[in-house]
Amino acid sequence: MVPFAGASELHFRLARGLDLINNWNAGLYGRYPLSDVLSVMLRQVEARNAVLYRFGSNRLETVAAARHSLDQAKPKVSSGNMLKYVQKYHAAKIEPGRIFRLSELQTEPDFYQTATQREWAAQHDLVENHLIILSASEGQYDVIEIAYALLPEDCPEFPFSLLSTALANGWENRVSGLVSRQVRNFGRGRSTGPLQETDILGPYNPAGLTRAERRICQLLVGGDTAKDIADTLNLSVATIRTHLHNTYAKTGADGQVQLVALIAAGMGRSE
Structure with missing residues (x-):
């Protein structure tokens, strides 16, 4: 995909x-x-x-x-x-x-x-x-x-x-x-910004991330750089950046710093 x-x-x-379509069906x-x-x-x-x-x-x-x-x-x-x-x-x-x-x-x-x-x-x-x-x-x-x-x-x-x-x-x-x-x-105004305070990596996968995107997020929140992740997954840096770009679109993050913050803020909320 x-x-x-x-x-x-x-x-x-x-x-x-x-x-x-994946996001749409998850929302439905x-x-x-x-x-x-x-x-x-x-x-x-x-x-x-x-x-x-x-x-x-x-x-x-x-x-x-x-x-x-x-x-x-x-x-x-x-x-x-x-x-x-x-x-x-x-x-x-x-x-x-x-x-x-x-x-x-x-x-x-x-x-x-x-x-x-x-x-x-x-x-x-x-x-x-x-x-x-x-x-x-x-x-x-x-x-x-x-x-x-x-x-x-x-x-x-x-x-x-x-x-x-x-x-x-x-x-x-x-x-x-x-x-x-x-x-x-x-x-009632309950719907907030994209995936705020949501366990992005939780079992319900609210952002509709692919397996590769979830794995990259896990490595990213652990402190790895794009190059580190590329080496770990045996992929090119360009491919990692493409995964990240898609992840930003799904989560509403405007970059790696905000993505890590969103993931950290939502950890454990689905438990």
Whole structure:
């Protein structure tokens, strides 16, 4: 799952995609808050803001939301306007895994003078918004909205539609009661920053680390350098740094010092 020495950009995209699905499924089984999962997702797809919500009977409930770790502002919740527009003009196309892109909707004559158009005209720091349908049945919709400050790059060999389909498939198999619990926790402000005060190396593996990533973390917290770890595991330093980069994305750490601090702070909390 982790790229090897000399890996191509496609290999890196595949690795990040698999990591994302691993994190998503772990969150759907209640191992840690979905807001933390969205935080990891933002770093992996290089987006600004993400919000997961349920909409039905003209009522919107925020399940989870996250802002990119480099942005100090609080996560923005959705107005639901984009979903309402899609409901009105593209109802027949709504299905789990489907992605609706703001840039495509903006080309439609019906888009002008709508609440969605007015809302996004005021978002000067954002250039794209994706609406991912997780489920749709009997007037109830579960969706993820992802906002971008830079135009996302799609890869023909590994399109984002494959990931959105996997996200929807995982959502269908989520643990019972997950949405209601996450809605309550979000409303009470209980979801904290990514994996803070969490036993990252504990038995539940909340960050979804691979076996290699966990081993590297163990050696790192023991005081080994990247070169020491490379020698111990008979790998290149570049490969170790790739593992570390993926670990930073999953845990929210901004470098080795913070990663070691997060691991040390969470030790024993899962016992």
